[in-house]
C-alpha cells in the first residue's frame with residue numbers, strides 16, 4: 001500500500017516541525033521574515049489581478065503553503081516561550097552546560113546596577129556597598145544591601161538575597177532562565 005498525498009503532506013509537515021525544534025532562534029526569525037515577505041508579495045500579485053486564472057490558482061496555492069509554514073514557525077516560537085516560562089531550556093546536554101556557564105558568568109553582574117535599572121533608585125553608597133529601599137515590602141530604611149563583585153545582595157528586613165539572576169527573578173516574578181536572559185539582553189547587551 002502506497003502513501004497517499006495527504007499522508008506525505010502530513011509526514012512532511014511533521015518533519016518540518018521536528019527540524020524547527022532544532023533551529024536556533026535567530027534562524028527561526030530569519031525564516032519567518034523571509035516567508036512573510038514572500039507571502040506579502042504573493043498577496044500583492046494576487047490583488048493586482050494581472051494574472052491569467054491558472055496563475056491566480058497557483059498564487060493561492062503558494063499563499064496557503066507560506067501561511068502554513070508561518071503558522072508552524074509561530075507555533076514553535078510560542079512553544080519555546082511557554083517552555084521558557086517554566087525555566088526549561090533544552091534537553092541538549094551541550095546547551096545545558098552552556099546555560100550553567102551563563103549562570104556562573106551572571107554572578108559577576110553588579111546587583112546595584114540591576115537595582116538602579118529596575119527600581120529607579122540611585123542607591124546610597126556606604127563604603128563599597130550600596131543601600132537601597134527593598135522593593136519586596138514597605139521599607140522606611142534602606143534595608144537592601146548590594147555588595148561589590150560577586151557579593152550579590154541581601155535584605156536585612158526580609159532576609160531575601162542572592163545574585164543578580166535571583167534579584168531579577170524576584171523583582172519580575174519570573175523563572176531563573178528568563179531572568180538570566182533578561183540580564184544578558186538588557187544589561188549586558190548580548191544578542
Ligand SMILES: [Zn+2]
Pocket residue numbers: 134135136137143144155156157158159160
Ligand atoms: Zn526586604
